[in-house]
Amino acid sequence: MSKPTPLSGFPELLPAQRVVERAVLDTLAEVFELHGFANIETRAVEPMDQLLRKGETSKEVYVLRRLQETDSAADSGIGLHFDLTVPFARYVLENSGKLEFPFRRYQLQKAWRGERPQEGRYREFTQADIDIVGRDVLPFHHDVEVARVMIDALSRLDFLPAFTLQVNNRKLIQGFYTGIGVPDVDEAMRVVDKLDKVPAEAVHALLVGEVGLTAAQADACLALAGIRTPDDSFVARVRELGVRHELLDEGLAELAELVRGCAPLAGDRVGVVADLAVARGLDYYTGTVFETRLQGSESLGSICSGGRYDALASDGRTTFPGVGISLGVSRVVVPLLQRGTVAGSRSVPSAVLVALADEASRAASDAVADALRRNGVPCEVAASPQKFGRQIRYAERRGIPFVWFPGDGGHEVKDIRSGTQVPAEPATWTPPPEDLRPRVVRTSDQEKTQ
Amino acid sequence: MSKPTPLSGFPELLPAQRVVERAVLDTLAEVFELHGFANIETRAVEPMDQLLRKGETSKEVYVLRRLQETDSAADSGIGLHFDLTVPFARYVLENSGKLEFPFRRYQLQKAWRGERPQEGRYREFTQADIDIVGRDVLPFHHDVEVARVMIDALSRLDFLPAFTLQVNNRKLIQGFYTGIGVPDVDEAMRVVDKLDKVPAEAVHALLVGEVGLTAAQADACLALAGIRTPDDSFVARVRELGVRHELLDEGLAELAELVRGCAPLAGDRVGVVADLAVARGLDYYTGTVFETRLQGSESLGSICSGGRYDALASDGRTTFPGVGISLGVSRVVVPLLQRGTVAGSRSVPSAVLVALADEASRAASDAVADALRRNGVPCEVAASPQKFGRQIRYAERRGIPFVWFPGDGGHEVKDIRSGTQVPAEPATWTPPPEDLRPRVVRTSDQEKTQ
Numbered sequence: 001m002s003k004p005t006p007l008s009g010f011p012e013l014l015p016a017q018r019v020v021e022r023a024v025l026d027t028l029a030e031v032f033e034l035h036g037f038a039n040i041e042t043r044a045v046e047p048m049d050q051l052l053r054k055g056e057t058s059k060e061v062y063v064l065r066r067l068q069e070t071d072s073a074a075d076s077g078i079g080l081h082f083d084l085t086v087p088f089a090r091y092v093l094e095n096s097g098k099l100e101f102p103f104r105r106y107q108l109q110k111a112w113r114g115e116r117p118q119e120g121r122y123r124e125f126t127q128a129d130i131d132i133v134g135r136d137v138l139p140f141h142h143d144v145e146v147a148r149v150m151i152d153a154l155s156r157l158d159f160l161p162a163f164t165l166q167v168n169n170r171k172l173i174q175g176f177y178t179g180i181g182v183p184d185v186d187e188a189m190r191v192v193d194k195l196d197k198v199p200a201e202a203v204h205a206l207l208v209g210e211v212g213l214t215a216a217q218a219d220a221c222l223a224l225a226g227i228r229t230p231d232d233s234f235v236a237r238v239r240e241l242g243v244r245h246e247l248l249d250e251g252l253a254e255l256a257e258l259v260r261g262c263a264p265l266a267g268d269r270v271g272v273v274a275d276l277a278v279a280r281g282l283d284y285y286t287g288t289v290f291e292t293r294l295q296g297s298e299s300l301g302s303i304c305s306g307g308r309y310d311a312l313a314s315d316g317r318t319t320f321p322g323v324g325i326s327l328g329v330s331r332v333v334v335p336l337l338q339r340g341t342v343a344g345s346r347s348v349p350s351a352v353l354v355a356l357a358d359e360a361s362r363a364a365s366d367a368v369a370d371a372l373r374r375n376g377v378p379c380e381v382a383a384s385p386q387k388f389g390r391q392i393r394y395a396e397r398r399g400i401p402f403v404w405f406p407g408d409g410g411h412e413v414k415d416i417r418s419g420t421q422v423p424a425e426p427a428t429w430t431p432p433p434e435d436l437r438p439r440v441v442r443t444s445d446q447e448k449t450q
Numbered sequence: 451m452s453k454p455t456p457l458s459g460f461p462e463l464l465p466a467q468r469v470v471e472r473a474v475l476d477t478l479a480e481v482f483e484l485h486g487f488a489n490i491e492t493r494a495v496e497p498m499d500q501l502l503r504k505g506e507t508s509k510e511v512y513v514l515r516r517l518q519e520t521d522s523a524a525d526s527g528i529g530l531h532f533d534l535t536v537p538f539a540r541y542v543l544e545n546s547g548k549l550e551f552p553f554r555r556y557q558l559q560k561a562w563r564g565e566r567p568q569e570g571r572y573r574e575f576t577q578a579d580i581d582i583v584g585r586d587v588l589p590f591h592h593d594v595e596v597a598r599v600m601i602d603a604l605s606r607l608d609f610l611p612a613f614t615l616q617v618n619n620r621k622l623i624q625g626f627y628t629g630i631g632v633p634d635v636d637e638a639m640r641v642v643d644k645l646d647k648v649p650a651e652a653v654h655a656l657l658v659g660e661v662g663l664t665a666a667q668a669d670a671c672l673a674l675a676g677i678r679t680p681d682d683s684f685v686a687r688v689r690e691l692g693v694r695h696e697l698l699d700e701g702l703a704e705l706a707e708l709v710r711g712c713a714p715l716a717g718d719r720v721g722v723v724a725d726l727a728v729a730r731g732l733d734y735y736t737g738t739v740f741e742t743r744l745q746g747s748e749s750l751g752s753i754c755s756g757g758r759y760d761a762l763a764s765d766g767r768t769t770f771p772g773v774g775i776s777l778g779v780s781r782v783v784v785p786l787l788q789r790g791t792v793a794g795s796r797s798v799p800s801a802v803l804v805a806l807a808d809e810a811s812r813a814a815s816d817a818v819a820d821a822l823r824r825n826g827v828p829c830e831v832a833a834s835p836q837k838f839g840r841q842i843r844y845a846e847r848r849g850i851p852f853v854w855f856p857g858d859g860g861h862e863v864k865d866i867r868s869g870t871q872v873p874a875e876p877a878t879w880t881p882p883p884e885d886l887r888p889r890v891v892r893t894s895d896q897e898k899t900q
Binding site (some may be wrong): 397 | 455
């Protein structure tokens with residue numbers, strides 16, 4: 001077998017890079033659980049008719065086929081899920097009799113899309129989704145809750161660049177557009193949503209030329225989309241535009257409550273702004289919408305998005321409204337790893353290499369390792385009884401900070417970074433807490449740790 | 451959308467069941483890391499030519515196709531991996547210049563096979579693999595190491611039935627068979643490997659009739675396969691059969707070292723036996739072979755298998771020998787969950803439900819929850835200000851053990867199992883450690899926890 005080459009769009013990580021990805025996933029899981037979100041996993045596949053309900057994504061689906069179909073095509077019509085929302089909606093319906101509502105869940109799983117790979121866009125990628133789903137009703141305070149949970153989580157990822165959470169409310173836009181007499185509100189929203197890619201004049205021209213707005217209506221739409229405030233002062237700015245509509249009032253009240261609820265959590269790590277240009281292209285959102293930019297990597301687009309959908313799922317008799325946010329873990333982490341901005345402090349879990357004097361004393365070195373493990377210290381025994389200098393270099397290459405020298409008269413442990421060597425007991429010695437597990441280091445910190 | 455039905459062979463878990471699966475995966479990860487194994491993940495897909503190298507599995511592969519192939523079939527020829535060994539071998543070759551050898555890694559990932567579902571056999575399933583891979587050479591003591599690591603891990607899964615690890619060595623069989631003049635050693639091994647499904651007389655008849663052995667040779671093969679000892683006394687029993695061969699000596703010495711190395715770790719939870727009938731069907735094993743039975747569920751077959759392969763991977767210039775074991779996590783856990791033998795102690799991470807007096811005091815209840823979370827206590831605030839009796843029943847249905855009552859004059863927390871209610875401070879109170887996270891309970895323990 002010749003040396004294989006990577007598959008474009010299917011990123012894989014080296015062990016030290018995986019340390020960073022796991023730190024992100026572990027932190028997310030910890031925060032989500034502190035907020036009472038239960039973990040579930042859904043199968044990788046869904047029936048094709050479920051995956052194709054949103055026609056726009058159909059070209060991205062990977063269809064599965066068994067190499068030798070034998071039993072009447074039992075698998076025909078299944079494909080890999082392209083997000084975690086479609087499978088979650090199906091899971092809620094399938095298990096609605098066994099779940100307690102409101103149901104808070106998180107999923108940390110891979111998804112697959114057959115689209116053309118580019119930076120931050122992969123064919124296999126990991127998503128972190130939180131959602132709260134109600135049966136028939138779901139009070140608005142849950143919109144504030146999911147935003148606060150995600151802000152709490154992102155705030156703790158202190159080795160990543162800072163985030164800006166942009167929030168808006170589709171009722172606000174719909175009410176405003178209806179209030180000024182826009183003929184096709186959804187179509188106008190879709191055009192205004194292009195503002196992050198197309199200049200304002202071009203959007204104006206599209207609104208007039210294609211959606212049939214008057215110039216004054218298009219001006220008003222752009223004026224609304226231009227409002228962006230870090231607090232609830234957007235309410236006064238919208239009021240200044242002089243539009244009145246019941247749905248607008250409702251949207252303004254909800255968005256103001258959301259921004260006020262999030263403000264206490266905002267800080268250096270996560271900014272929160274009411275951004276009235278944010279609409280999210282997907283038309284199943286019915287109120288709150290979220291987008292999130294990575295500060296300094298705005299070109300990646302929104303890396304954490306979601307919102308309120310009043311009908312996540314329905315079985316005809318019961319409707320399940322939901323609100324959720326989905327973080328593109330691969331989209332955030334993989335480009336940073338590829339650029340080398342962050343890395344794991346070592347490529348192995350071992351905090352200690354137990355040295356080996358000769359093959360006959362392997363049992364003695366194994367006994368030291370077992371004693372360290374009973375204290376929760378990850379370690380490994382040297383693979384072969386090379387000269388101690390070579391065993392130390394073995395540890396250095398892996399980033400293992402300590403080398404243990406067993407001895408009949410007493411043991412010693414050496415910090416190979418400082419060279420300090422001290423007597424120690426296997427049954428009681430532990431490394432400093434910061435050396436116990438591989439840590440995430442930013443490139444600028446890297447030198448200090450090596 | 452009508453109520454969806456499960457897909458056969460793709461098991462999904464309810465939140466309380468997922469607690470058990472995660473406990474298994476977390477324990478495995480913890481033990482593997484204590485032994486210095488680094489975590490990696492490989493992509494879900496491999497090129498078809500890699501997946502089809504073992505012809506016998508070809509019918510089980512799921513082939514991928516993009517729904518709308520547009521760019522010159524860039525994805526043609528990829529399929530989902532059916533185990534974690536094929537992708538790992540490819541990963542080692544692809545990254546050999548960036549890895550340090552011997553390379554210890556573990557993977558906890560899903561794999562897919564298109565085979566007919568049955569109990570313990572799924573189309574989507576989770577595997578836990580550990581392997582140690584060397585460059586050019588890998589000393590035998592690593593065979594003992596992987597066995598010890600897996601025994602350590604299985605021993606800590608104390609909510610599962612006990613395990614029996616069955617070990618053997620293909621050099622021992624090959625040397626013995628060659629020593630008695632068996633014409634086609636591999637074919638004879640494959641026939642003797644049927645002993646767990648076919649009576650001994652039938653195997654004898656096959657050895658004589660199809661492999662061309664004399665009756666005396668077949669007798670000797672079956673005599674060897676009948677040896678099964680919990681210690682290294684198998685050596686004397688093999689010697690009694692009077693066969694001499696250099697490879698037999700080597701195999702006997704290795705297997706004796708393996709059994710002696712594992713014996714100190716064996717106990718009630720994990721038994722270890724030298725079982726000379728174990729051969730593993732796959733012909734890439736070259737020495738040590740492992741199988742594992744779940745005591746009381748022997749019908750599931752081997753749930754944890756592996757061995758030594760002197761050429762896990764090779765790029766023509768360098769060969770990478772390895773030794774590893776793979777635990778079928780779904781195969782062990784899913785049947786127990788379906789039978790209800792084990793379950794999570796609650797369906798949510800929350801240890802505390804913070805009660806809500808009225809909607810106006812939501813901020814006060816949120817502040818209590820935030821204070822509890824700062825102490826690492828998972829909690830949630832009641833969804834609506836129902837009567838306290840209904841809020842307590844809300845907690846009961848989810849298995850949440852404590853309900854917190856905020857008050858201007860002071861807070862109180864109630865253990866809803868005992869009914870005990872005491873004053874408490876949100877900034878300092880924590881539940882007993884055993885209530886902090888959902889636990890795994892056996893059915894017989896269940897009543898005590900509810």
